[in-house]
Amino acid sequence: MSEIATEPRVVATDAALAFIREIQADHPEILFHQSGGCCDGSSPMCYPADDYIVGDRDVKLGEIGGVPVYISESQFGVWQHTQLIIDVVPGRGGMFSLDNGREKRFLTRSRLFGGGEACPLPAR
Template structure:
C-alpha cells in the first residue's frame, strides 16, 4: 500500500501534534497511532505502546508522523483512501486507553482531499474533538 496519495503523504501532523508525540515518547519511547473508528472515543486517533497493540491483518499503515506509525482499519481506509488524514491537538482528555489521556490535550483528526494545499510552516485546520470525520470531498 502506498503511503502517499497523489504524491502527498497520506497522513500529516501539525507542530502541536508533533510536540505531543515527543511528550508521550519521553514516557513511552515505542508507540503507534490507530485511527479510531468511532464508538466511545469518537473518531480520535488513539496512541498505544507499540508492543501492547496488536496490528491486525485488516489494519492499513497510512505512514508515519514524528517517526511513529499510523494505522487505520481496512474498512475505514476504503472510505478514506482518497483523502489525507491530518493529526492535530485540541484541549481535552484523550481516550480512556490512549497514552495521551491525563495530559489535558488530545490528538484529533481531520481530512482533506488528496493533496496538501498548505504553504510551508502553516498548520492545517483542526477538527472538533471527538467528532466524526466529515465525509470525503471529491
C-alpha cells in the same frame, strides 16, 4: 508529460509532533491507530507499540514523527481519498489512549486529495 504529485496519506501539525515527543518521554515506542469505534469516536488513538497488536487487515497510512499510523481496512475504504492531519486540541484523550490525562488530546482533521495527487501506501 505532466508529473503526478505524491502526497503523504497522513501528516502532523507541529503541535502534534511536540505532543508525540512529550508522550515518548514516558513511552518511547508508540503507534497510532485511527479509531472508528463507538467509545472514542474517530480519534487517533496512541498506544505503546508493544501493547497493541496490528491486525492483518489494518492499513499502514504512513508515519508522523517516526511513529507509524494505522487504520482498519474497512475505514480506509471510506477515507481513502483523504489526507489525515493529526493535530492537538485541549481536552481529554480517549480512554485507552496515551494522551488521556494530559489535558490535551490528538484530533484528526482531513482534506480531500485533489486531481493529480497520487497517494500510494507505504510498505507494511
